[in-house]
Each structure stands twice: as structure tokens, then as C-alpha cells.
Amino acid sequence: xxxxxxxxxxxxxxxxxxxxxxxxxxxxxxxxxxxxxxxxxxxxxxxxxxxxxxxxxxxxxxxxxxxxxxxxxxxxxxxxxxxxxxxxxxxxxxxxxxxxxxxxxxxxxxxxxxxxxxxxxxxxxxxxxxxxxxxxxxxxxxxxxxxxxxxxxxxxxxxxxxxxxxxxxxxxxxxxxxxxxxxxxxxxxxxxxxxxxxxxxxxxxxxxxxxxxxxxxxxxxxxxxxxxxxxxxxxxxxxxxxxxxxxxxx
Amino acid sequence: xxxxxxxxxxxxxxxxxxxxxxxxxxxxxxxxxxxxxxxxxxxxxxxxxxxxxxxxxxxxxxxxxxxxxxxxxxxxxxxxxxxxxxxxxxxxxxxxxxxxxxxxxxxxxxxxxxxxxxxxxxxxxxxxxxxxxxxxxxxxxxxxxxxxxxxxxxxxxxxxxxxxxxxxxxxxxxxxxxxxxxxxxxxxxxxxxxxxxxxxxxxxxxxxxxxxxxxxxxxxxxxxxxxxxxxxxxxxxxxxxxxxxxxxxxxxxxxxxxxxxxxxxxxxxxxxxxxxxxxxxxxxxxxxxxxxxxxxxxxxxxxxxxxxxxxxxxxxxxxxxxxxxxxxxxxxxxxxxxxxxxxxxxxxxxxxxxxxxxxxxxxxxxxxxxxxxxxxxxxxxxxxxxxxxxxxxxxxxxxxxxxxxxxxxxxxxxxxxxxx
Numbered sequence: 307x308x309x310x311x312x313x314x315x316x317x318x319x320x321x322x323x324x325x326x327x328x329x330x331x332x333x334x335x336x337x338x339x340x341x342x343x344x345x346x347x348x349x350x351x352x353x354x355x356x357x358x359x360x361x362x363x364x365x366x367x368x369x370x371x372x373x374x375x376x377x378x379x380x381x382x383x384x385x386x387x388x389x390x391x392x393x394x395x396x397x398x399x400x401x402x403x404x405x406x407x408x409x410x411x412x413x414x415x416x417x418x419x420x421x422x423x424x425x426x427x428x429x430x431x432x433x434x435x436x437x438x439x440x441x442x443x444x445x446x447x448x449x450x451x452x453x454x455x456x457x458x459x460x461x462x463x464x465x466x467x468x469x470x471x472x473x474x475x476x477x478x479x480x481x482x483x484x485x486x487x488x489x490x491x492x493x494x495x496x497x498x499x500x501x502x503x504x505x506x507x508x509x510x511x512x513x514x515x516x517x518x519x520x521x522x523x524x525x526x527x528x529x530x531x532x533x534x535x536x537x538x539x540x541x542x543x544x545x546x547x548x549x550x551x552x553x554x555x556x
Numbered sequence: 557x558x559x560x561x562x563x564x565x566x567x568x569x570x571x572x573x574x575x576x577x578x579x580x581x582x583x584x585x586x587x588x589x590x591x592x593x594x595x596x597x598x599x600x601x602x603x604x605x606x607x608x609x610x611x612x613x614x615x616x617x618x619x620x621x622x623x624x625x626x627x628x629x630x631x632x633x634x635x636x637x638x639x640x641x642x643x644x645x646x647x648x649x650x651x652x653x654x655x656x657x658x659x660x661x662x663x664x665x666x667x668x669x670x671x672x673x674x675x676x677x678x679x680x681x682x683x684x685x686x687x688x689x690x691x692x693x694x695x696x697x698x699x700x701x702x703x704x705x706x707x708x709x710x711x712x713x714x715x716x717x718x719x720x721x722x723x724x725x726x727x728x729x730x731x732x733x734x735x736x737x738x739x740x741x742x743x744x745x746x747x748x749x750x751x752x753x754x755x756x757x758x759x760x761x762x763x764x765x766x767x768x769x770x771x772x773x774x775x776x777x778x779x780x781x782x783x784x785x786x787x788x789x790x791x792x793x794x795x796x797x798x799x800x801x802x803x804x805x806x807x808x809x810x811x812x813x814x815x816x817x818x819x820x821x822x823x824x825x826x827x828x829x830x831x832x833x834x835x836x837x838x839x840x841x842x843x844x845x846x847x848x849x850x851x852x853x854x855x856x857x858x859x860x861x862x863x864x865x866x867x868x869x870x871x872x873x874x875x876x877x878x879x880x881x882x883x884x885x886x887x888x889x890x891x892x893x894x895x896x897x898x899x900x901x902x903x904x905x906x907x908x909x910x911x912x913x914x915x916x917x918x919x920x921x922x923x924x925x926x927x928x929x930x931x932x933x934x935x936x937x938x939x940x941x942x943x944x945x946x947x948x949x950x951x952x953x954x955x956x957x958x959x960x961x962x963x964x965x966x967x968x969x970x971x972x973x974x975x976x
Contacts, residue, residue, distance in 0.1 A: 356922075356926050357925075357926075358922050358926075359918070359922070379925065379931070380922060380925035380926050381924075381925040381926075381927075381928050381929055381930045381931065381934075384925065384926050384927055384928035385928040389926075390926050392923070392926075395923070396919045396920055396922075396923035397920075398920055398923065398924075398938070398941060399941060399942075399945045400940070400941030400942060400943075400944045400945030400946075400948075401937055401938070401941040406924075406927075406937075409924075409927075409929050409933070409937065410927035410928050410929060413927070413928035413929055413930070413933075414928050417928070449941075449945070466927065470927070470928070
């Protein structure tokens, strides 16, 4: 059974067709990359999966570990093991980084039937994980994403991913706004979490990120459908010839 | 009928002043109070006193033996108490060296009245009624060069149903002095009309926190006039949470070059409460700074009003005036009104203002939801953060927890009731 199964997903926004029958199977231990030009529906796909209000499916189905997500709210999906790393992480003025992480982690632990971590145990765990992502203590004391640089925001996203231990992570344009050094730190963080039990879906414009997070499969999304799937070599083809050649051929 | 009742209170006030001998300041003040301001008066249009004017109220005769068993513990190390609007030395702390607290004599009181009459609070009902009916005007003076380390806490309490209380205070910070003042309004009367004049002399600095937490039936019409001299500083924060109807009106005059003012406030309103933060900031000389952040959270059928005027006189070049107000409605039946006003007559100024009324931010809610935090909890987190963020900026670190808890108490009662 696939860990994430998207079946014939259709979605409209403002009466405009955005997703026109996306289907995708992601198995445990796999990394999939979804590439596509601007406006192909990539971010819509990630919001749809995460359960954002207004991004409900018109038709089709999504299953996470065999369970349908359609009837679940965003928070329930997250607690069930779906994680979305945002392209533009949202600033939360006044919400401290540490208490935000704790709220998130304990929501997931409660759902899994695990004991909630007390303050001390949590701080210890958070610091350990944070140091791996080069996230300084001082950053955890600040309000979530407020005044963070582009790199800090993305590192904080991946820190959340590492603490929440999701089954499936969707990384939406995680490379945007990152310089080479930051890209390496973030990619190392993602790679360190790859294991046989989870799966990662990387959504990106550029092949660049895929040099660091090497996918098992690459899919090209255009006009709300996957027009071609292949191995990592497909990303190189995009890099060389652009999307237009592939889209025209399809 | 309504008219005669309105006159009724004016008559009570008049009768009250008759009992005093030749206290001319009371008579003068009394002459200027004919009736409650009506809805046609622009500054009262959003906060109408129709219900108040139909109530039968008379000015209280303070009971000087009365004690109140307050539940909340003191946060200041020096306490000043007003019960029924009267200063109570027996319940207050002794003043430290360099600080003086005494009542004004008749000629000083007349001077006090004249100062208020020159301000734009001259027609405010609390100016006229409280000066007519106050037991005495109390003056708190911090002497030149004295930096007071203790937190001063003024507690206003007492009052009775169908009666009005009239504490009147004069705070003067002499040159190069400083003070941290916390004022808590915990009245039980139907009407409270606190009046205050504050003068901050050259290079003096006042930190002020006001917490309005009167009884749930109380109308509080607080009026406060502030003068800032050269290079002086006022950092003021108000939390309005109690009462049936609370209007805190402050007029701040920056009339010394290089003075700085921060006039922040939060209102948390639920049920049928009406909360109003009205301010006017007058930049009359060059090189002054005023900053203002106002935030409101409204549930139930409550109403919030923010009226903020900033006037920059022609000579007040290089003024920096910033004003931002934001209200969050957490109930469909709550209402928020914001009326920012900028009047600028100088050319070289930086002035900005913004006012928004809305719901919680969808992106922020979704971000929390996407981390597994349920909607109710996400709302609570964002509302608390919305206020805490500002409390952090406005109050001393050591008072942060106290002020935040006061806000949290009010929030919890309105958040629980909302099931949006």
C-alpha cells in the first residue's frame, strides 16, 4: 500500500480549473520531485494536500497510509502525519518559537497516544534538533519567523519537520530564497530524515535543489496534470531544454 | 421626560456644590455642566451616554471609614488609595523622601481648574462634574532630580449603586525626576469620573500603567490631561477590560522640544460592554516624537471605539508621529469603530497612521493548523500573541507577567464564550 496516494485530483479556484486529474503514488522510503513551470498548480497541490480552507477537491481522492484525507481538517491531517514545509513561512508576531514547537509536537504526540513532553524534556529535545539545523537558541526565543532571514525561515521549517517526524513531508519550493550555503544546510537536514518508513515530496521549479536532495522519481506538472514521470534524469532534461519542450511533446 | 432626567443629575451636582462654603472653583466648574453630551457632539457620537442619562444618579458623600477587602494583591511597593473618590491616608503608604502627596488649597484648586479649562478637556463632563464634587484635589509631586525606584500603585475603589465618585489627581514630576505609576480602577459605583492632570517637567520621565477593571455595571468616564516639557518622556499603557461602559480619554500636549510620548492601549471587551479609548496628541513645538499602538479584542455583543487625533502645529517641524490601531472581532455580533484623525500644519514631518478592524489572519491560522494545532487553540494562541506582543513593548519587564495575566483573565472569559 502506498503511503500517499493521490487519485485523479480535480480542484477549482475562483471557478478556474487548477488541478485537472493529478494522480500520484508515493511509497515508503521514496522521494518524489514534482516540477513544473509557474502556474502549473504546484502550490495549489501542496495546499490541497495540507487541507487549506478553500482548496477542497472537486473530484478525486487522497489517502494517507490508506486513510482518506478528504474529510479531515488541516490540523487533523498534520496530526495524522502529513507535513507541509511552506514556500513562504508565515510570521507569527508574539508567538515564541519554543512554545510554538512545543504546541505542535505535543499535538502530534497526543494524537499518537504518546505522553506529552514536559517543559524541560522538550527544551532539551528541541535544542538537540535545533543544533543539527544550525538554529541557535536565540532564534527559538524569538517570535516565529519574525525578522528571520530567508535561510533562517527554511531552517526553522525543516527543524519542525524533524521534530514532528511526519509520515509524508511536502516541501513546497524549499529552495526559494536560499543561497548555496543555506541550501546545503537545509538539504542535509532533509536528507538526514530520509528513512524506510517515511516519504518526501519535493515541489520545485529548478533542478538545483535536486542535486542536494536526490529524488527517486521526478514528475512534470503542467496545467494541473502530471504529463511525464521518470527518474532523476528527467530533471536534468528540464534543466537543459526547459519545460516548453516537454509540454509541447505531451 | 428624558431631558428632565438629564437635568436631574445636573441639579444634583449643583445641590452638592451648595453644601460647600465659598469654594469658587467648584461653582465655576459646576456652571459649565448643564447636561450629558449628546450624540450630536462629534467626540461622543460613537460612545453615547443615553442610557447613563436616564439613570438616577447622585454624587457620593464619601464614607471615610469604609474599607474594601480587595482580592488582588498589590504590585506596587507604595500604595495610594482612593475610596469613594476620597484619598485615604489611613490606607495609603507613607511617601518616601522626595515625593509629596497633599491636597490642594482653594487657590491652587482654582489654578488646577484654569489649566483644564485651557485644554480641550474643558467641556468633558468629568472635568466639570468631578471638580464640582470631588472631596479634594490630591497632588502627587516628585521633587527635582528624584528618581523614584519603587513602583507606585494608586487604587481607586468603593462607590455605591446609583452614585457617582470623583477622584481628582494632579501629578507633577519636577525637572529631571522619574516615576513608575500603576493605576487600578476597581469602582463599584454606577458612575466613576476620575480626573487627572499630569505635568512632566524638563527631562523628567513618567511610566504609567492604567488598568480599568470596574464593576460590570459601572460607567467610567476617565479624563486625563498631560503636559510634556522639554526632553521629557511619558510611556503610557492602558488596559481596559472591566465595567459596562468605560471611556478613557487622554489629551497629551507636547509643548517642550525633544519630548517623547508613547500612548498605547488595549481593550478586551465581551458581553454588552462598551469600551472607548479616545486620545488627542498635540504637537505644538518642533522635534517631538509620539507613538501610539492600540489593540482591541472584541467578543459577545461588545463595542470597541478608538478615536485618535494627532495635531501637528505649524511650528512643530520635524515631528515624528506614528499611530496604529487594530481590532480583532471574535464574534459576529461585536463591533469596532476606529476614527484616526491627522491634522498637520507643518511641512517637515513624518506622520503615519493605520487602522484596521478584522478577524484573525487566515494565513496564520492555517500555519498553526498545518502543524497540528486545532482551530480553537490556534485562535487562542494568536489572540494572546496579538496582545502579548504589545504588552512586551509597552511595560517594564518586571510587570509584564502581571499585566499579561490581567489581560489573559479577561480574554479567557470572552474566548470560552465564542464558538465560531
